Amino acid sequence: MRYRIGEVARLSDCKVETVRFYEQMGLLPVPARSSGNFRLYNESQLGQLRFIRHCRSLDIPLEDIRRLLVSQKHPEENCADINQLIDEQIDRVESRMQSLQQLRKQLVELRSQCSGKMPTSSCGILQGLSDCACHYPAER
Amino acid sequence: MRYRIGEVARLSDCKVETVRFYEQMGLLPVPARSSGNFRLYNESQLGQLRFIRHCRSLDIPLEDIRRLLVSQKHPEENCADINQLIDEQIDRVESRMQSLQQLRKQLVELRSQCSGKMPTSSCGILQGLSDCACHYPAER
DNA sequence: CTTGACTCTATAGTGGCTACAGGGATTCTA
DNA sequence: TAGAATCCCTGTAGCCACTATAGAGTCAAG
Ligand SMILES: [Zn+2]
Ligand SMILES: [Zn+2]
Ligand SMILES: [Zn+2]
Ligand SMILES: [Zn+2]
Numbered sequence: 001m002r003y004r005i006g007e008v009a010r011l012s013d014c015k016v017e018t019v020r021f022y023e024q025m026g027l028l029p030v031p032a033r034s035s036g037n038f039r040l041y042n043e044s045q046l047g048q049l050r051f052i053r054h055c056r057s058l059d060i061p062l063e064d065i066r067r068l069l070v071s072q073k074h075p076e077e078n079c080a081d082i083n084q085l086i087d088e089q090i091d092r093v094e095s096r097m098q099s100l101q102q103l104r105k106q107l108v109e110l111r112s113q114c115s116g117k118m119p120t121s122s123c124g125i126l127q128g129l130s131d132c133a134c135h136y137p138a139e140r
Numbered sequence: 141m142r143y144r145i146g147e148v149a150r151l152s153d154c155k156v157e158t159v160r161f162y163e164q165m166g167l168l169p170v171p172a173r174s175s176g177n178f179r180l181y182n183e184s185q186l187g188q189l190r191f192i193r194h195c196r197s198l199d200i201p202l203e204d205i206r207r208l209l210v211s212q213k214h215p216e217e218n219c220a221d222i223n224q225l226i227d228e229q230i231d232r233v234e235s236r237m238q239s240l241q242q243l244r245k246q247l248v249e250l251r252s253q254c255s256g257k258m259p260t261s262s263c264g265i266l267q268g269l270s271d272c273a274c275h276y277p278a279e280r
Numbered sequence: 281c282t283t284g285a286c287t288c289t290a291t292a293g294t295g296g297c298t299a300c301a302g303g304g305a306t307t308c309t310a
Numbered sequence: 311t312a313g314a315a316t317c318c319c320t321g322t323a324g325c326c327a328c329t330a331t332a333g334a335g336t337c338a339a340g
Binding site: 281282283284285286287288289290291292293294295296297298299300301302303304305306307308309310 | 311312313314315316317318319320321322323324325326327328329330331332333334335336337338339340
Binding site for chain 1: 151152153187190191193194195197198199208211212214215216217218219220222223226227229230233234236237240241243244246247248250251254256257258259260261263265266269270272274275276
């Protein structure tokens with residue numbers, strides 16, 4: 001069974017342009033072509049596309065996905081790299097969560113500076129943003 | 141007192157290129173020039189740059205910063221827009237936090253599928269990524 | 281035979297910078 | 311006063327992971 005690009009896109013929940021983009025990035029093998037020059041995919045290529053999409057839903061960068069695909073093609077090798085790659089991804093996610101936590105605190109604090117309908121000249125939010133004590137050069 | 145670009149960059153904790161970039165984006169007024177064609181900034185422009193940098197540290201997008209700067213220039217207007225803008229920013233941050241929470245859970249679950257040094261052919265992580273039950277078309 | 285849905289390539293845009301390349305201006309030191 | 315170091319200039323391209331056009335070709339149904 002062979003699929004055209006619109007079908008693999010639908011079957012992997014992504015856009016046609018994205019499939020072409022992955023091909024261009026070398027994440028998908030160059031597909032066969034129909035007589036009318038349409039891309040034709042088989043089950044295995046669809047599987048690889050779904051693999052990529054699933055990785056992307058975990059926010060794994062394309063470069064790391066490339067490494068995972070290479071690992072997949074070497075079934076005899078040790079999988080330590082894969083575990084490390086996921087560990088690094090978890091680290092990235094956790095550190096982003098931490099900075100968002102910080103950010104939220106600062107935004108809520110800022111938001112509390114204004115009660116509502118004021119002239120902008122006395123809006124506590126604008127003032128809080130202007131009276132910035134942090135964006136000064138590091139003291140020496 | 142007039143500053144050259146390197147100095148305002150240092151005094152607002154950003155890079156020279158970033159200052160030029162903000163000018164190009166219309167977030168900073170076109171500065172005066174010295175006889176040798178160097179940009180020259182005054183205190184008020186430095187203040188505006190620090191305002192922008194502080195907004196950016198709160199991850200407020202440049203478009204929203206532009207709106208804040210416009211509001212600042214109309215001191216008699218009502219500040220409701222400003223409050224709403226910050227509320228929206230808080231919403232964005234919170235929803236990002238939520239999806240990262242989800243992400244972390246999925247990654248930790250995936251990570252637990254592999255105990256350590258296996259051949260990649262039997263690595264639970266690779267298998268978990270391949271046996272994807274989610275990247276299928278929405279059922280009808 | 282026409283319509284409409286699909287596909288093709290190539291190119292540019294998104295956001296928020298960052299990093300050159302290849303020159304000119306200024307300032308410090310010998 | 312020469313040379314070196316450090317600044318600054320413009321313009322362009324790169325980053326990431328797509329997304330969105332434009333303008334053309336392919337194919338099946340009615
Ligand atoms: Zn207000
Ligand atoms: Zn600040
Ligand atoms: Zn493993
Ligand atoms: Zn999936």
